[in-house]
Amino acid sequence: MDAIRHHSFGPPETLVLEQVPDPEPGPGQVLVAARAHGVHLLDTTLRRGEDSGPLPLPALPAIPGREVAGTVVAVGPDVDGSWLGARVAAHLGAIPDGGGYARLAAAPVGSLHRLPERLGLAEAVAMIGTGRMALMTLEVAQPGPDDVVVLTAAAGGLGSLFVQSALGAGARVLALAGGPRKVRAVRGLVPDAGHRVAVVDVDAPGWPADARTALGRLHAGAATILIDGVGGELGAEAAALLGPGGRLVVQGWASGLPNPVAASAVTPDGDPVEVRAVVGPGGPRFGDLREYQRRALERAASGSWRVLTHRVAFAEAARAHRELEERRTVGKVVLG
Structure with missing residues (x-):
């Protein structure tokens, strides 16, 4: 073979x-x-x-x-x-x-x-690991109608699911994506979200200022949740968008470096935050992983993702x- x-x-x-x-x-x-x-x-x-x-x-x-x-x-x-x-x-x-x-x-x-016939094989295989992780992360983050959620790597396999899920939970979303192509992909993913979503290009110079302007357009002075899978400098800059008592949900560090705010539980601006780890030491113990896979496949097959x-x-x-x-x-x- x-x-x-x-x-x-x-x-x-x-x-x-x-x-x-x-x-x-x-x-x-x-x-x-x-x-x-x-x-x-x-x-x-x-x-x-x-x-x-x-x-x-x-x-x-x-x-x-x-x-x-x-x-x-x-x-x-x-x-x-x-x-x-x-x-x-x-x-x-x-x-x-x-x-x-x-x-x-x-x-x-x-x-x-x-698999039902209506679900393509590529979409199905994406749900087995990535969809499963998305559900586990959302269970930890618990976004709701009162939240403003910042998402790093919003055009990725996980990030794109987080965008849809946070909006589906009634939250407002600030999506961070690298480059015009990824920004367009995120906007195309939720074309009807209107004033509840903003997308910022983190490859653009001075993007943190753009992000704070976008928070204003979302009628929010600060974010309440950051779901970060990038870590490093970008993760720390994204954490600076959190207000006091915000939730930093760590589900990875694609940059190769953990988010430094996760260790200190204090943003670069000095605001205390609640750190919730999905992976690594201190992360929660999840139940039946197969059940998370089943639920993820169901969301994809139904079109809700x-x-x-x-x-x-x-x-x-x-x-x-x-x-x-x-x-x-x-x-x-x-x-x-």
Whole structure:
């Protein structure tokens, strides 16, 4: 079968298309002919050989990826034959070399979600990890009608879901996105939100001043919630938009550096904030992850979430990694 592997740690070009033996489904497993493969920023960290995330480095050679969507083409000896031919999405487990960047993947039957025909495979695979994380983060953030929510990386796979969910909860939203293309993507995502949403280009010089002006247009002196997945300097500048007692919800640090306000619980302007971590030490313990996946898939299938995807041909996994690292992607990155 075709698979994407890397035999060394390094730049995106270490990812190569190769022929490897087909896997066989064992007890409790099915074989999925995958046509959509989820790509995470964490995949790029593991590929570079940086042992700084929640997963250890893989043994080499490795097939990255942990999320697939496609059709069941074989079942293990003890698995119900009714799965044959089913359109499914699955998370392959919290392991560094999950085998997701492969055209055939052995998946535990307990990880499968049957997909309705109205839900595309790319959108489905985006829900298995990214949609799940969005729901868990929103559970921690708890936006409501009285809130003004600032979102970093608002054009990303997670950010685009946060924009829709915060507006759906009745909040006002200040969306931060890098560059005109991403700003347009966010505005196109919620064209009818009117005066309840503002989008600011963080690549523009002096963007924090633009953000404060936008807060004024939202009839807010300060934000009450910041959901930050970027961290670093940008995350700290975004935290300065919070008023006293605002909630800083940390769900990642794509910049490579945690948001410094999370450690001090004080904004650069000296205002105390409440820090709520979704990931890392001090983060909450979530319940059944499969239930979060189910709910995310349901939102996408019903149309209550519009899923943005950045699609790259399967053989061009190196390009997908490069574009993700260079912040050139809009929405969830999917190989297909």
